[in-house]
Amino acid sequence: MNEISIVPDEPLDETEQHLISLVEEHRQELITLLKDLIKFDSRTYESSHYSDLHPIANFCVKKLNEWGINTQVIECPHKGQLLNQTWPNLIASLKGKNWKDRRLGFMGHLDIVPFNPDTWTSISDPLQPEIKEGKLYGRGAIDMKSGVAAQMMSIYLLKISGIEIHGELQLILTPDEEISGKYGADFLATQYPEIASATARIIAEPTGQPPIKSPAIIIGEKGANWLRLHFHGASGHGSQPKPKSNAINKAARFIYLAQNHLKFRDPKPPFTIKDLVTGMISRFGLKNLLGSILKPDSEKKKPDIIKQTKTTNNKNSNQDYNEDGVNFNTFLHTSISFNQIQAGTKTNIIPDTCTLEIDVRALPGMTLTQILQDITTYANKLNYRVELDEKLSKDYSIKQKQKILKRNPDITVKVLVHNDGGSEPMDAELTRLLAIQFEKIYRTRHLFFLSPGMTDASHFRKQGIKNIVVFGPSGDNAHNADEFVYLEDLVQCTKVYLTTAYKFLTKVN
Ligand SMILES: [Zn+2]
Structure with missing residues (x-):
């Protein structure tokens, strides 16, 4: 461009x-x-x-x-x-x-x-x-x-x-x-x-x-918010799968559906959209801008799943797998990235726990309470009950539906890093x-x-x-x-x- x-x-x-x-x-x-x-x-x-x-x-x-x-x-x-x-x-x-x-x-x-x-x-x-x-x-x-x-x-x-x-x-x-x-x-x-x-x-x-x-x-x-989500599930023999209660499945469902269903209630960004758009149009031209920048991810053309990953002799092979390009939405919205996961002890044992670490980058003005609440609201949609770990629950509380509260906790949340x-x-x-x-x-x-x-x-x-x-x-x-x-x-x-x-x-x- x-x-x-x-x-x-x-x-x-x-x-x-x-x-x-x-x-x-x-x-x-x-x-x-x-x-x-x-x-x-x-x-x-x-x-x-x-x-x-x-x-x-x-x-x-x-x-x-x-x-x-x-x-x-x-x-x-x-x-x-x-x-x-x-x-x-x-x-x-x-x-x-x-x-x-x-x-x-x-x-x-x-x-x-x-x-x-x-x-x-x-x-x-x-x-x-x-x-x-x-x-x-x-x-x-x-x-x-x-x-x-x-x-x-x-x-x-x-x-x-x-x-x-x-x-x-x-x-x-x-x-x-x-x-x-x-x-x-x-x-x-x-x-x-x-x-x-x-x-x-x-x-x-x-x-x-x-x-x-x-x-x-x-x-x-x-602001950087690093959270550890501990998923609780039920163990069992690998020969008898438990798609609902396998802790890895629970975490995987949470990750997969988040892209379209986890909505953070963002405060206004510190610049107006008009200012941003004017600046972008003048730099890149309207056509380029509408084509690639402003459309949210979900509206973009679905990736062709049979498209072959191109192979080159480039030693820096990390680049060969990068199919995401630049995501301008991260400048305007709170983002979430799933960056560490740990679960399982043996190939034939269904795991009853799974630990997922996530990096939430929040717009200025967004509080930790809002972040925790938005994640909880999303988890509730999946029928997961969230609990805050002991230390966190002293300072924060989250609202959940009465029906959900009857369940055992599915996810325990711990905050590793929080910066406004x-x-x-x-x-x-x-x-x-x-x-x-x-x-x-x-x-x-x-x-x-x-x-x-x-x-x-x-x-x-x-x-x-x-x-x-x-x-x-x-x-x-x-x-x-x-x-x-x-x-x-x-x-x-x-x-x-x-x-x-x-x-x-x-x-x-
Ligand atoms: Zn630097």
């Missing part, structure tokens, strides 16, 4: 044109900076298994200091066995006149997810970046060392531009976004609120992935400004979206810090083999950051 070019509502002013030419002049330096960042092994696996984040943090400090930007590193002590280990949080700052009045914050994370080099077909070593046909490949290329490089470069270019700013441009680089944010964003938000708070903040996570060519503006994220989603109003100052700057640079309509996954923004929002948007370079395969960023987009994004900072920090109240 091709994006449609527009003439932006506002032309670039002279200063903006100067800033854009500065970015062009530093194109090579920007690319080299990104390559240097990728060469650091900053993998985090889990909170007990991770790389030392100090080498890459020290590199960034050195670079920023060479550019004349002040930095500060706040170490967060590791909790648990490794008592001597600390996690570095880097804060860089460019202060102008009346710097205490207004702060624009940039933010990124320096850690990357692990990889298996054998599954990469583009390059042999994911820590040795290479450019091929306008794409820069490497682990962290898009998630999110490109965003970090673009924001670092923007601070530097704003400094050397000679523009007198009112307020402060700050950059926070955290060490552990990929594993929890406990030692980074969460630590800063709870222990250093004066550093974490800002008039407004842009997190440079990637926001443009196929089929969107240029980045969206993410104004909020959905959050979002910013579309008309917030930075959100509006970013949309305008985006259209000027990219010459296509902006798109507001929700992030289906969590970012460091959620730690900040939890502490009441507001006005955070996510916007970063386009590419593909984040957390996957052959991760890459479009080099042109790295440059374009830098222009958006830089001109947005200029506009935001030259506005005198």
